[in-house]
Amino acid sequence: MTYTFGTTEDKLIYYYIYYSKMQLIIAEKSTAAETIAKNLAETKIRIQDFGPVKVWYTQINGEETVVMPLKGHIKNVRYPETFRKWNEETLMKMIDAKLVYYPTAEDNIAVIKKFAKKADKVIIATDYDTEGESIGFEAIDVVREENTKSKVYRSVFSSLTTKELSEAFKNLQKPNKDLSDSADARREIDLILGAVLTRFISLAAERLGNSFLSIGRVQTPTLAIIVARDSERRAFKPEKYWRFTATIQTKDAEFLAEYKDGKVFDEKTAEKLRKTKNEKKAVIDKVDMKKRRMPPPKPFNTTAFLRSAAAIGFSVPNAMRIVQGLYMKGYVSYPRTDSEAYPPTLDLKEILNELRNSSSYSKAVSEILKKPLNPTKGKEAKDHPPIHPVKLPNEKLNPQEARIFDLISRRFLATLSDESEEEIISIKLDIKGNEFTAKGSRILVPGWRSVYIFSKYEENILPEIKEGEILKVLKIDEIEDFTTPPGNYSQGAILKIMEDLNLGTKATRPEILKKLMERRYISASRTLIPSEVAFAVIENMQKVSNEITGAELTATLEKEMKLVEEGQKKKAEVVNESRDMLRKVLKNLQSKRKEIKELMHKALLQQYIFGTCPKSGGKLKLVVSKKSHKRFVGCSDYPKCHFGMPLPQSGYFFISPQSCPKCGIHMIEWHAKESKRTYIFCVNPACKVEKKEKAIAKEKTKK
Structure with missing residues (x-):
């Protein structure tokens, strides 16, 4: 709603804004602009809409102030219109063509021009990185078109807290043209x-x-x-191998020991081990026990955060979107950083005292504050500190937001926690002249692992055993298997x-x-x-x-x-x-x-082939009906062969390299339009697929 200036006080503000000197603060997004205005306002805030652009009027640092947002870049770059048509002849000319910067946010540009005329000071408050600086200079160029005398400054901050914003706007810097360039x-x-x-x-x-x-x-x-x-x-070719595992019994427990080489590829060695299957005694040759200290993880830079988020089920784009939203709300620090070291200026105790107010973190905070703070550190970068929590949310976050905030908070606490201590046990056994080994581990001191629950650690506790002991072999199992290909890369990897x-x-x-x-x-x-x-x-x-x-x-x-x-x-x-x-x-x-x-x-012809037709032996391919425009799987031998299979009619899909284990036809990866979920399934109605996927697939193919 547009604010109407009706009272005498309102009209006085209006006079200051339009006829007197003031400072113009330009933020990158509307959420950031609102947060800056609310956190730094020294007088009542008044809001006015200029079309889709909302601005905030108040006093900041004793000066009449207008805070306005952009929506990211307000200019983009493209080729001149002469290169609009695609053809081979223009490609070499395109390499040397002069590019054109053009406006993409006319509404925001108009508001900048409106206030730039009377602004004796302009403060760029976009994200402090190369992209944010480029956006800032786009705004500066617009300001200069209207007012060449106004002084232009840059505020630098890594979180949207009142304290950090206040410091940033009291210690203004010069815009950095090198970053923008x-x-x-x-x-x-x-x-x-x-x-x-x-x-x-x-x-x-x-x-x-x-x-x-x-x-x-x-x-x-x-x-x-x-x-x-x-x-x-x-291209991977599976290779056959065998594993031999012995079940060993002590007075109080049982444990497993495996042949020392793990996978056995040699048939002669496998045959030799088969002869031990009836052996009932195992001699303990050696027991090696070590203690190992594991340091806490380093603070989150962007890549480490995204990899950790991917490990707990988030896609990389989704994790980035969520953490950006948490930053804009003032709950976490700026999420684009290369740094793995907290700067001396970061008040770690202040953050800890904030987290102490949550029952989820209060116990860990109390333990951390018992000793002098000694955070882990990796590489240092000058741009922004590592990603860390800033304050507890004052609203109920949705489940995904809450999980990301929890991940960041627990990582922060882990970087300030003690080392964990583990006991590693290695046992060598002799079974009829063949060496078997058993490996065990257990946590002695949880340390940082007690708070950073996302670090998986599985204990394997072995019974107490002494060298020279003779134990009973209950059985020796032989497992025949084949090597498997390396997995596809995960998003984090x-x-x-x-x-x-x-x-x-x-x-x-x-x-x-x-x-x-x-x-x-x-x-x-x-x-x-x-x-x-x-x-x-x-x-x-x-x-x-x-x-x-x-x-x-x-x-x-x-x-x-x-x-x-x-x-x-x-x-x-x-x-x-x-x-x-x-x-x-x-x-x-x-x-x-x-x-x-x-x-x-x-x-490219192969991208539309599903496999071999079970009736004619022809190729099963993607077909789009000329009449109904529906897509389906048809046989290349049509009209002699009428074999066909339905396909989802909404969303989009591509043919997966994975073949159906039952019929051998390539499955599809379908990206549902309505639910924004992904399903991999076989389109052959004769095959059984997971009920949830099958139900959705059938529902879509009815259209």
Whole structure:
């Protein structure tokens, strides 16, 4: 609702705002603007709507103040309209074309202009990182169009608490153009490289419109890593092995011992061990007992947080969305950070005293405060402190928010807790000349593990045994099995690999995974399974150009952009270097265009094949009815063969590399539109699938 200035006091405020000098605070989002206004207001707050943009009027630090929000970037970058049409002839010209920055948030820009005219001071209060600084300079450019005399400052904060905001607005800094240029260099490089290569591969494969094939500077090398792991799985050949496990009895208990080598691949060794199956005695050759101290975990940087969130069931994009929301509400610190060390300026006791008010954490806090605080630490970064709780929520969080807040709070407490102490026991047994081993462990002092419940530890307590003892062998079991392929990467694992290879930044890595999912290159499940389209793009690009799919080019550009951030290189220099790199890559690709076209056509046809028709032996493929526009599985031998299977009509799906264990047809990974959930199931009505999945699948295919 628009606030009406009716009283005498209101009119006086109106006069100050429109005709007198004042300061303009520009925040990145509406939630942040409101929090800043409420936490720092020295007089009554008045709110006014300018279309969709809400502003807050008050006094801050004795000055009449307007606090207004942006909605992220208010400008974007694109190619000129002359390059709107996709064709082969313009690709090389696109590399050197001058990019255009254009407004994307006219309403916010109009409000900036309205207040900039009378603002003698402008304070940028966006997130303090490269992206936030770029957004800030977009606002500064708009201010300068209306007022060249106003002084521009920067407030730097890592949490939206009253204390930290108050300090930030009393100790204003200068905006950092190098930070902004680094972000803009990344935007421009990603646009140039992504647009040129996406157009080239899409034109070569004749996949235009909504079916275009996306290529990205960070996206494609990341996808290549995921595809490589799945290729390794597909090429894996199982190898037979045996395990021999002895059940040993003491006076008071039983325990298991395994043949020393674990997996036995040699048939002769296996045969030798089979001859011990009737042996009833085991001699204890050696008992080795050690105590081990395990230090507490390091504080959360962004990657460590996202990996831990993924380990307890959150997708990376969802975890990032939730923690960003908790930050905007003032419950946790800024979630995009490389730091693993709390700065000396962070009041750890203040946070502990806040957490003490929760029954979930009060016991741990009391234990921590008994001793001088000595937090763990890893690498230090200058941008923001590690992710930590700021205050207890004053509202009921939804279950996902509550779990993420609990994860962050317990990690914080763990970093300030004592080491845990464990006892590790190793026993060597002789059974008829064959060495068997038993390994046990137990926690002696829980330490940090008592509060950080997300760190899994399974005890295996062995009975007390002395060297030289002769124990009874109850039985020796033989298990025959086959080796299994390595698992697909989890979302958390791929984030760590991206960090190690310098692919992307702490802020962009979650977005890259999100894009790969949205573009249906990979599954949206906890384990990342590439689609056939992903295989087609990566495998064929690797045949002609490893520069695009490898991490080296991207990592080199990341280092260059870091130099811009540190003021050691100019933005234009780095962008032009990337243009030169791309020019060489494109020339190589264009020389092999015919080969790429043939390879892509052949590979992309496979993405719609489900398997072999059980009736005619033809290929089961995706079919879309010309009359009803419904999709279903049909046989390539139609009209001779009328075999078909239904498909979900809502949401989207791609054919999974996983085959149904019953009928052998490729299952589908269906992303339900209504529930936003993912289901993997066989579309063959003759197969039994999990009831929940089957019911939903049937419901959707009725449409």
